[in-house]
Amino acid sequence: MSGFIVKNIGSVINGKDVIGAGRYRQEVRNPFTSELVGTIDYATAEDLDYAIETAHNVFHKTMKKMPAHERSDILRRTSDLLERDTEVFAQTLTREAGKPIRDSRAEVGRAIQVLRFAADEAKKIGGEVIPMDAAIGGENRMGFIHKYPLGVVGAITPFNFPLNLVLHKLSPAIAAGNTVVLKPAEKTPLTSVMLLRIFEEAGLPKGALNVVMGTGSEIGEPMVIDERIGKITFTGSAKVGLRIKQIADFKKVTLELGSNSPNIIFDDADISVAATSLVKGAFAFAGQVCISVQRIYIQRTVYQEFLDKFVPLVQRLKIGNPLDEDTDVGGLITEESAVRASEWVQEAISQGATALTGGKLNKSVLEPTVLVNVTPEMKVVCQEVFAPIVSVIPFDTEDEVLALANDSDYGLQAGVFTNDINRAFRFAKELETGGVWINEISTYRQDNYPYGGIKMSGIGKEGVKYAIEDMLESKFIGIKLL
Ligand code: NAD
Secondary structure (H helix, E strand, C coil): CCCCCCEEECEEECCEEECCCCCCEEEEECCCCCCEEEEEECCCHHHHHHHHHHHHHHHHHCHHHCCHHHHHHHHHHHHHHHHHCHHHHHHHHHHHHCCCHHHHHHHHHHHHHHHHHHHHHHCCCCCEEECHHHCCCCCCEEEEEEEEECCEEEEECCCCCCCHHHHHHHHHHHHCCCEEEEECCCCCCHHHHHHHHHHHHCCCCCCCEEECCCCHHHHHHHHHHCCCEEEEEEECCHHHHHHHHHHCCCCEEEEECCCCCEEEECCCCCHHHHHHHHHHHHHHHHHCCCCCCCEEEEEHHHHHHHHHHHHHHHHCCCECCCCCCCCCECCCCCHHHHHHHHHHHHHHHHCCCEEEECCCEECCEECCEEEECCCCCCHHHHCCCCCCEEEEEEECCHHHHHHHHHCCCEECEEEEECCCHHHHHHHHHHCCCCEEEECCCCCCCCCCCCECCEECCEECCECHHHHHHCCEEEEEEEEECC
């Protein structure tokens, strides 16, 4: 295991490891090799209470008084420490999530940038001056808006980006002067404790960030309903997102949920370029990406040409151990996830679909699968597959493909490949998604633009500056000049 040490860890509250003493111990195993990579002691209800109380106290005593330049410096130092520790973070997240090592290194690279964006944004939190004399009777009055942190942010995160998506919550929360209680995904808890330790090394006060281990029902739900927490920021499935919204009561929530992203290729696009990027977008991390390419709509005139280019590229993907440098596709997070995905493929085939390649199942690995002859009602089309499965669907007209692409419960990001500028803007305007890329796959994301879905894909935006806005309260202050 090249120097990798298997450790027992637990929650970290007020800077202290909370382990042992009869707490339930859960193994964390590499999803591809089943090797043990760590054990986690789950928090008790009392531990969670202590974590929230600590975050609440540290907010009032320290964080809300900390000047912006200090918060910014802490974030910048954390980014430097993450850069220093890139390889150990990448190795850990490959082991716990089964993410191919090159993708893990890319995730660390993005996470470093997220911290730097937050360090910059921390110094730009300002207010607004209201033109009071715009209202009749407002003469001789001045008004302005003051922004202030909201207190304790509760962050609940998924398994698929255990570092970068966690930082999309922690770094804006800290930039804004809040404290945090983080509940990471049960499958990928190790990275979050390493992250907490570098935040502390960078000077974040103990207890400003607390990590609490456990399941969604035992730790997640009590966090959502706790009145000391001012906001829940959640990334995960639509089913859990809906449950959180239902029980959150008056609490603010941001929900970053799933999708079945459409990508549309017109016959005036460069088909080779589109095919190459779509392979990446459909099969990166075995399709376990919220904006993974799931539905490819291709103009009928170039349908066969596209398939002739696309399918051999898919067949060339190297399936293997995620720790191998040349692996493109590893396994899914669990064998059950792979079995579920394979059943969806078999069901589609029994309903008339054809697998042009892939479809074979071996433990947690489902071969990259390309389906044709699918219909809109099949699960592989209308639900989120979250697996290495893509459907290729021919179309004839703009109106037809727009209706097909928008016929979804989800709306996160879409990709459109065309060289016609009028068509590009028409689709940018008409597609029912939170983001649209022209001549780029739906899977592309940068961490500084507003990112978030509509419909069942969620509520609110991330992208550091936009997440900060939702982690602040604003107060109107008016003065009557006497
Ligand atoms: P999940 O919804 O199963 O779990 C996410 C987190 O929620 C975990 O920490 C889990 O323990 C917790 N949780 C579960 N039940 C809960 C409850 N009742 N109350 C509170 N917390 C609870 O998701 P997952 O399988 O870890 O991740 C995959 C999903 O995440 C996919 O649907 C994917 O599209 C989505 N996702 C969305 C984005 C985005 O930015 N929109 C990014 C990544 C992943």
